[in-house]
Amino acid sequence: MKQFLFKKRENRPSFLDSVANTCLAIAMAIIVSIIFILSLGENPISVFEFIIRGAFRNTSSVLEILAKSTPIIIIGLGVSIAAATGMTNLGGDGQFYMGAISAAIIGIYLEAPVWIVWIAAICVSILAGGIWGGFAGFLRATIDTSEVIIAIMMNYIALFLIGFLVSNPLQAPGGIPQTRAIPQIVQLPKLIAGSRAHWGIVFVALLALFVWFVMNRTVFGFQLLTIGKSAKAAQYGGIAVKKLSVTSMFIAGGFAGFAGMIEVFGTYYRVLEGISSSFGFTAVMIAILARYRPLGIIVGSLLISTLTVGVNSMQIAVNVPTSIVTVIQSVVVFSILVMPKIRANFQHAQRKRLPPDEREES
Amino acid sequence: MKRFFALILCMLLLISCFACDKGGKTPEQSTPSSMDGKQKKELKVALILPGSLNDGGWNANAYAGLQELEKEGYKVAFTESVQISAIEEAFRNYANSGFDLVIGHGFEFGEPAIRVAPDFPEVNFFVSGKMPDGVTVDNMPKNVGFMDMKEYEAAYLAGIVAGGMTETNIIGYVAGLEIPSQLSNMAAFVKGVEFSNPDAKIYGVVTGTFEDPNKGQEAAKAQIDLGADIICQTADSTGMGAIQACIEKNIKIVGYGADQFEIAPELIMTCIVTDNKSVIVKQAKRILDGSFGGLWEPGVQDGTCFITPWHNFDSKIPQEIKNMVAKATEEIKAGTLVVPYILERIDHKMDN
Numbered sequence: 001m002k003q004f005l006f007k008k009r010e011n012r013p014s015f016l017d018s019v020a021n022t023c024l025a026i027a028m029a030i031i032v033s034i035i036f037i038l039s040l041g042e043n044p045i046s047v048f049e050f051i052i053r054g055a056f057r058n059t060s061s062v063l064e065i066l067a068k069s070t071p072i073i074i075i076g077l078g079v080s081i082a083a084a085t086g087m088t089n090l091g092g093d094g095q096f097y098m099g100a101i102s103a104a105i106i107g108i109y110l111e112a113p114v115w116i117v118w119i120a121a122i123c124v125s126i127l128a129g130g131i132w133g134g135f136a137g138f139l140r141a142t143i144d145t146s147e148v149i150i151a152i153m154m155n156y157i158a159l160f161l162i163g164f165l166v167s168n169p170l171q172a173p174g175g176i177p178q179t180r181a182i183p184q185i186v187q188l189p190k191l192i193a194g195s196r197a198h199w200g201i202v203f204v205a206l207l208a209l210f211v212w213f214v215m216n217r218t219v220f221g222f223q224l225l226t227i228g229k230s231a232k233a234a235q236y237g238g239i240a241v242k243k244l245s246v247t248s249m250f251i252a253g254g255f256a257g258f259a260g261m262i263e264v265f266g267t268y269y270r271v272l273e274g275i276s277s278s279f280g281f282t283a284v285m286i287a288i289l290a291r292y293r294p295l296g297i298i299v300g301s302l303l304i305s306t307l308t309v310g311v312n313s314m315q316i317a318v319n320v321p322t323s324i325v326t327v328i329q330s331v332v333v334f335s336i337l338v339m340p341k342i343r344a345n346f347q348h349a350q351r352k353r354l355p356p357d358e359r360e361e362s
Numbered sequence: 363m364k365r366f367f368a369l370i371l372c373m374l375l376l377i378s379c380f381a382c383d384k385g386g387k388t389p390e391q392s393t394p395s396s397m398d399g400k401q402k403k404e405l406k407v408a409l410i411l412p413g414s415l416n417d418g419g420w421n422a423n424a425y426a427g428l429q430e431l432e433k434e435g436y437k438v439a440f441t442e443s444v445q446i447s448a449i450e451e452a453f454r455n456y457a458n459s460g461f462d463l464v465i466g467h468g469f470e471f472g473e474p475a476i477r478v479a480p481d482f483p484e485v486n487f488f489v490s491g492k493m494p495d496g497v498t499v500d501n502m503p504k505n506v507g508f509m510d511m512k513e514y515e516a517a518y519l520a521g522i523v524a525g526g527m528t529e530t531n532i533i534g535y536v537a538g539l540e541i542p543s544q545l546s547n548m549a550a551f552v553k554g555v556e557f558s559n560p561d562a563k564i565y566g567v568v569t570g571t572f573e574d575p576n577k578g579q580e581a582a583k584a585q586i587d588l589g590a591d592i593i594c595q596t597a598d599s600t601g602m603g604a605i606q607a608c609i610e611k612n613i614k615i616v617g618y619g620a621d622q623f624e625i626a627p628e629l630i631m632t633c634i635v636t637d638n639k640s641v642i643v644k645q646a647k648r649i650l651d652g653s654f655g656g657l658w659e660p661g662v663q664d665g666t667c668f669i670t671p672w673h674n675f676d677s678k679i680p681q682e683i684k685n686m687v688a689k690a691t692e693e694i695k696a697g698t699l700v701v702p703y704i705l706e707r708i709d710h711k712m713d714n
Binding site for chain 1: 408439441445446447448450451454455456458459469470481482495
């Protein structure tokens, strides 16, 4: 991963190459899912047709795609920042929940003008998610534990903490394990009434632009990337490696926490278990697919959300379990990760077969 | 490299084949949302279940109702094991797909239903549970229906049977959670016993759980030690423990939730049952006859709540008692007998 980023910068593989990789991966995913669908005794063509039609059948399904991709994009952008320093933030879910619950507490209990509530909720959620993510980064920087394992474990801590909070001290009256709803006035307005999509998606576009700018046009971004390339070289060059590594994890966690706030204020209006359906893992997957580029993350998230929305509505019409979308996603990721290596080996083997003087040209 | 591109070209060809195929077929295939000119007969019904449809109880019964509708020619669909956080999306998904009736099977569906309903005035939403806090029949959307099942009416009938059958004049009652439906069942049962046997004493335990057979067993044992010769349980899995205790001590039982006769054919006199299957079936009929919406209060009157047949006790229950039960049932149906809805404990409380 570390090398990857820099390979992209200094020695970009041809555009054709990366498109080819992606196409191959998607084709592989389609073939595997065709086998999967056939084994269930359904017609793959009609299943795919239902998926595509389901996703684009009307405005509200398109808005649903936007609603679904909003948190994934935000978390994915965070993942890309952590990845710049060579950290993998698999703790997105835990950070998301910590951001969500702290934002909900602000939304429910802070009685202040709407703008102040929003700003306070954003700050608190970023802080909560950031601490959750930063802690994993801090342990990595100081005692060299794996930030991946720590972050995953902290997901569980967050999940059970939320389970406790929504069924005990913060539970709304009525017996359902959920917090009270935030007042109507502080809820984010919907893009169009009658959908789940809200104005949070606008933040997403701004955020992506911001991330791109920071990573490509600022010293800070350059320092992060340098650490990712070689921590020792960065240290030698006078970059505060440990501090910046922790910071990058803090930012990643902050993004996930912010996603939690956006979901609470825009979609659910309260916290309950299950508001994150492994957003954190999906986001990492998409960030890898997109090679940590903001635009790619947006496109990838929209693509995956389209699949999910399409599959959900397909499931109503055809007797195919929704887990097919997981199968497609997994095969795509698998192929994207594996394909360049296979190709490299393949080319290497080919080169060997050529006479020595021609090797360079091939 | 060349071979690789050949491979890619093959893949692309394959994909485009599918794409073309899709294009060619579209005009003939009907989409799920192409039902604009609905005929009343072709009502599309969707059921959203909070749990697995194989749970042998709450969800399975509702699914049986949906299958019944399918047999009658309705178009049906369902989703099982829907998390609370995913309810709203599921509602919207079905409403967007041209369904006429979307049923959320549980109290937790109430709030999302209220939120979604105004956006889909042509779709009917039914929630198998009471209205959430702050919602009344007057202020809720017209296309939403709730239900408040008068299960306690059946508990009253079971009480009459138990009162008539006890010899020691001591009856035990094992309840689940301390929630209105359980408390009202308990009180109505006590009233029923009083009706047929004013001398009988009822020892009641609210175990506080539907899931703990051990607790149910302990409670029933304690009641049996006090001399109870009939135990009534309304506590699902907890109640199974109570039944176990009764089987060990050869004590008569009033069951709950389903016809539990087969668990102890010689001991189970009758069971307090609600017919979730017909709850689902009836909603489609209510849409057709225009009575859908508001708060629906099914009970003994429309056959949604009842007590199960006597089975092996047919010869053991005196005709006099049978007549009392039949008369009370008639009176409830006619409206001349109103079973009291009481949320206080009127039994001999022996919790802890």
